Amino acid sequence: MGMTSAPFPIASxxxxxxxxxxIGDPARANILxxxxxxxxxxxxxxxxxxxxxxxxxxxxxxxLSEAGLLAVERQGRHRYxxxxxxxxxxxxxxxxxxxxAGPRRHRPPGPKDEAMRTARTCYDHLAGRLGTRLxxxxxxxxxxxxxxxxxxxxxxxRDFLGGLGLAIPETGEQRRPLCRVCLDWSERRxHLAGRLGAALLTCSLERGWIVRVPDSRAVAITEVGSKGFATVFxxxxxxxxxx
Amino acid sequence: MGMTSAPFPIASxxxxxxxxxxIGDPARANILxxxxxxxxxxxxxxxxxxxxxxxxxxxxxxxLSEAGLLAVERQGRHRYxxxxxxxxxxxxxxxxxxxxAGPRRHRPPGPKDEAMRTARTCYDHLAGRLGTRLxxxxxxxxxxxxxxxxxxxxxxxRDFLGGLGLAIPETGEQRRPLCRVCLDWSERRxHLAGRLGAALLTCSLERGWIVRVPDSRAVAITEVGSKGFATVFxxxxxxxxxx
DNA sequence: CCGACGCTTCGTCCGCGGCCGAAGCGTTCG
DNA sequence: CGAACGCTTCGGCCGCGGACGAAGCGTCGG
Numbered sequence: 155m156g157m158t159s160a161p162f163p164i165a166s167x168x169x170x171x172x173x174x175x176x177i178g179d180p181a182r183a184n185i186l187x188x189x190x191x192x193x194x195x196x197x198x199x200x201x202x203x204x205x206x207x208x209x210x211x212x213x214x215x216x217x218l219s220e221a222g223l224l225a226v227e228r229q230g231r232h233r234y235x236x237x238x239x240x241x242x243x244x245x246x247x248x249x250x251x252x253x254x255a256g257p258r259r260h261r262p263p264g265p266k267d268e269a270m271r272t273a274r275t276c277y278d279h280l281a282g283r284l285g286t287r288l289x290x291x292x293x294x295x296x297x298x299x300x301x302x303x304x305x306x307x308x309x310x311x312r313d314f315l316g317g318l319g320l321a322i323p324e325t326g327e328q329r330r331p332l333c334r335v336c337l338d339w340s341e342r343r344x345h346l347a348g349r350l351g352a353a354l355l356t357c358s359l360e361r362g363w364i365v366r367v368p369d370s371r372a373v374a375i376t377e378v379g380s381k382g383f384a385t386v387f388x389x390x391x392x393x394x395x396x397x
Numbered sequence: 398m399g400m401t402s403a404p405f406p407i408a409s410x411x412x413x414x415x416x417x418x419x420i421g422d423p424a425r426a427n428i429l430x431x432x433x434x435x436x437x438x439x440x441x442x443x444x445x446x447x448x449x450x451x452x453x454x455x456x457x458x459x460x461l462s463e464a465g466l467l468a469v470e471r472q473g474r475h476r477y478x479x480x481x482x483x484x485x486x487x488x489x490x491x492x493x494x495x496x497x498a499g500p501r502r503h504r505p506p507g508p509k510d511e512a513m514r515t516a517r518t519c520y521d522h523l524a525g526r527l528g529t530r531l532x533x534x535x536x537x538x539x540x541x542x543x544x545x546x547x548x549x550x551x552x553x554x555r556d557f558l559g560g561l562g563l564a565i566p567e568t569g570e571q572r573r574p575l576c577r578v579c580l581d582w583s584e585r586r587x588h589l590a591g592r593l594g595a596a597l598l599t600c601s602l603e604r605g606w607i608v609r610v611p612d613s614r615a616v617a618i619t620e621v622g623s624k625g626f627a628t629v630f631x632x633x634x635x636x637x638x639x640x
Numbered sequence: 641c642c643g644a645c646g647c648t649t650c651g652t653c654c655g656c657g658g659c660c661g662a663a664g665c666g667t668t669c670g
Numbered sequence: 671c672g673a674a675c676g677c678t679t680c681g682g683c684c685g686c687g688g689a690c691g692a693a694g695c696g697t698c699g700g
Contacts, residue, residue: 171427174417174419178418245495305547441676458677473676
């Protein structure tokens with residue numbers, strides 16, 4: 155028998171349990187999901203999202219912060235919480251993919267849900283139909299190469315995006331990938347993440363092409379945005395239609 | 398203010414909590430970690446890995462199966478459990494990355510831990526120093542392009558790997574990416590995953606270059622393997638040395 | 641300077657869920 | 671066919687941790 159010593163914890167398996175247990179509480183999951191919107195929120199707002207009282211929320215926030223999942227910033231009498239790193243967002247995203255793939259959870263697609271499917275933020279980039287179509291169009295035009303689960307920006311793409319005023323750092327040799335794909339839980343296809351994805355989101359917001367929907371990760375596409383996405387990226391309104 | 402209706406659960410945020418809660422139990426995390434080795438294990442073996450009794454393990458396995466995280470296969474009086482899909486493995490991997498990045502968990506690197514750092518399986522591909530060096534060498538030679546967090550196989554690479562007897566399906570249009578990167582929790586750098594990563598692992602096993610270490614995800618590099626990795630990929634033994 | 645507000649800490653309650661021993665069911669072997 | 675084995679089901683124990691109300695601390699507004 156190859157049984158070495160006692161049944162002792164596999165290296166780091168305990169660490170992963172700790173993290174997962176933190177995410178595993180409904181209230182905390184709601185908090186983290188709310189923060190997947192990408193913007194920092196106050197404890198009060200998070201309390202509302204979590205669906206529990208202020209004291210309970212405070213406890214949750216303390217635990218999440220201590221574990222390094224959240225970063226906190228005091229500002230006046232408010233405390234702004236945000237996800238501590240893109241890694242956290244990616245872990246959440248992977249879990250969403252698993253959850254969406256799993257056995258049918260009864261999830262009546264409400265009107266708000268429909269807005270989320272059309273366009274939403276995924277931490278710091280775009281997701282939903284808008285996000286996936288954006289990836290498709292950039293791929294078709296040879297600006298990014300999407301080969302199954304990998305993504306790469308081409309020379310042409312760098313030029314094109316540069317023309318939009320999107321300054322993509324040449325090769326920062328940073329931890330953060332320039333361009334990676336992210337599995338969309340509603341579309342079950344890929345959209346663009348990484349520094350490029352983040353740049354596309356901020357650009358769209360700055361130009362007023364999309365606006366954030368209050369208390370939600372969903373974003374609404376404005377009039378000017380509808381034109382902008384069509385002329386610049388070739389995304390027709392039909393492609394963004396619910397059905 | 399924009400408070401719409403009651404604080405009702407964000408779409409699918411509850412689903413993610415369910416999944417995370419399942420992973421969040423230490424015993425279950427140990428089970429899943431053990432199955433990250435990529436091979437199916439019996440309930441008894443998993444009970445040992447989990448560190449709890451058989452009845453308790455059985456309960457855990459039932460929950461994990463029902464949630465769609467595990468697939469089970471009856472064979473004689475044994476029941477073989479394995480991860481239900483690569484998505485699960487990726488979610489676990491993301492969580493490991495978060496856990497490893499978090500505040501210092503006291504994790505005295507034992508001898509077994511050292512073996513894991515040298516070479517181990519990560520679900521169905523190679524990780525550890527061997528895995529990352531493999532990615533490096535393939536990158537240097539222009540067989541794959543690693544640009545930050547993205548990976549792509551070149552024409553040259555396809556030819557090279559074909560010469561090794563690795564038949565990589567041209568472009569299966571499958572869900573499973575041909576080549577993607579996976580963050581190595583011990584090296585804190587990328588190694589290769591996807592269908593390519595899986596092919597590299599099975600190839601190495603078939604040729605006897607590596608052998609699985611019992612009751613562990615670690616793999617040991619054989620004599621012939623040491624030569625093989627050096628001549629075929631240009632990986633010197635020094636690059637695989639612990640320090 | 642006092643009251644309203646935002647957030648946290650403290651104390652308490654209580655229910656969910658993990659754990660085990662014993663028993664039950666199916667399979668394999670002598 | 672009976673005994674050993676692998677795994678699951680059942681029943682009961684117990685402790686962890688999430689929930690809230692009340693109170694405490696810091697900040698902003700008149």
